[in-house]
Each structure stands twice: as structure tokens, then as C-alpha cells.
Amino acid sequence: MAADTESRLPVLIALVAAMAMQLAIPKDYTLIPRWPLIVLEAVLLVVMAATNPLNRTRATRVGTVATYFLLAAITLDNTASAVVLDIRILSGQVSDDAAGLLGSGAAIYLTNIVVFGIWFWKLDSGGPIARYHGERKYPDFMFPQMGNPELAPPNWRPAFLDYLYLSITNVMAFSPTDTMPLARWAKAMMSVQAMVALSTAALVIARAVGVL
Secondary structure: OOOOOOOOHHHHHHHHHHHHHHHHOOHHHOOOOOHHHHHHHHHHHHHHHHHOOOOOOOOOHHHHHHHHHHHHHHHHHHHHHHHHHHHHHHOOOOOOOHHHHHHHHHHHHHHHHHHHHHHHHHHHHHOHHHHHHOOOOOOOEEOHHHHOHHHOOOOOOOOHHHHHHHHHHHHHHOOOOOOEEOOHHHHHHHHHHHHHHHHHHHHHHHHHHHHO
16 A cells, blocks of 8 residues: 655654743743643644554544544643733733743744644645545645646645644734635634734733833
């Protein structure tokens, strides 16, 4: 059987990088405990490594359900952390600790990028395996290579790094850039991601600048 041409390695590296960045922020420089999120990410890493080898042409039900559950838990935890941090800033419950504010904000911001990048990768056109087999006629995201096939190799398909870039540009520009969401779920998820990023970045930076 032919192997899937897309490696899962970049996804696993992104998860490890997110965990490393969160662990690199000293505990004293965070206002919200990060260990529940890191535990969830570690479990997701193990599940994806165990049920989805680096190349695979068939999905397993257990792996798919576990991945979606853990992604949802990480997303809810990180979004809740952003809401709590925003409320504490607006209500004046945070101390004059610029490092703590920036550390907590950075952890939330970076997690937001990685987890939504994985969501987009997992859901677009049924996921990487469905995209490989061409199971769905219509995509959920319109990448430039799709609109201009002469600029891409034959049978081009987006890979995880394309979705990670989409996630980064969405939180930086707070809007689509070169890739357009077509499905309603994609527009909804990009909206949630942008709102979390905007509120966190705006309030954390404003408060930290005020402290400094």
C-alpha cells in the first residue's frame, strides 16, 4: 500500500515546541497555571504518535476521537485562560508585574496559534488522509495554489505547515490573508481564534506598557 506523502512529524514538532515554550516561561511569570494545558498537550502528543505514525493512509476511530477530544480540551482551557486573564486585567486584579503579564499572554498567544493550526489541518476537506485520497469535492479553505494551479505542482495538497501559516496570519492580521475560509465552521473558528488573540494581545500589551 502506498504511504501518505504528508508526514505527521511537523505536527508533533509543533506540539513539542508549544510545550517547550510554555515550560520555558518561569512559574513566577505566569498569572494562570499552565500545567493542565501542558498535560493535555503531552497526552495529545502520545495519542497522535501512537495512533498516527509519521505516514499513514487510513485513520483509526480511536485515534480520531481521542485527537478531537484533546484538541477541544486544549482549546477550551486556553480560551478560558484568556478570558480569565482579560477579566483580571480589566478588573485591576493583576499586580504591577509586566513580566508576568507578558509571560501569561505569550503562553496563551502561542498555544492559540498551534492548536488552531492543528484544528484547520484536521478538519479541512475531512483531514489529511481524506485530502490524500481526494474524498471530498469541495475544500473548506481556498489556498492560492488552488486558484492558480499553474503555480503549483500537479495534485498539490496543503500540508500542516500551510495550516500553521494560516493560523499565524489570522492572529497577526486578524483576518484572512492569502487563504480564504469557505466553510462556515472555518469562518467561525477563525473568528474565535482572532478574538482570543486580539483581546489577549491588546489588554496584555496595554497593561504591561502602563506598568513599565
